[in-house]
Amino acid sequence: MTDVHGHEVCGVDVGPETRCAHYATDRDVIAIKFPCCETFFPCFQCHEAVTDHDAKQWGETDSEQPAVLCGVCGDVLTVAEYVACEDRCPTCDAAFNPGCRTHYHYYFEAALFADQP
Template sequence: MQSIGDHTVRGIDVGPETRCAHYDTDQDVVAFTFACCEDFFPCFRCHEAVTDHEAVPWPRARFDEPAVLCGACGTALTVPDYRAADDRCPACDAAFNPGCAKHADLYFETDA
């Protein structure tokens, strides 16, 4: 567990910028909130490792609420703000890993 600004990020070997045991590159500086527990995790694998329940992606109806955390500066972003950010934090310009988009359906509810 790691405190980033006013938020706590849960996971395995979470560092001060939200990197974890699973994703540890310079660009791995985001954490995602899961609707099932409303906690931030650096990745879906961390959620799987430290909880005892199935991950539930952040619901579309709540996309206007902060659900993504920049580990570099502690800014919490809404899903639309995160998606529009072009893989960079709009507050501090830290680079986000573009590979996270491959797992977007695990973090955010998609169109059915």
């Protein structure tokens, strides 16, 4: 585990801004809390690598759950805030990787991001 702004982030080779062995570009600066274990991970591959259970997604009724950690400033966004943030932290304006949208289905039920480009 790595401490990122006071939050424990688990995964493989997690850095101080939540980058990991799987995703390490300048924009890979978020960690997502998985509802199955209430633990932050930089990516679904990290969750798979270090846990002994199947990952669960945030559901339709979970849009206001604090679930996404900005590794730059430490703010925790709700699911709805993250999905709507247009790939930038609403607190510190750090750029998030737009490619993460292609992985939303690992973290969120489709209804939570159906309106997003």
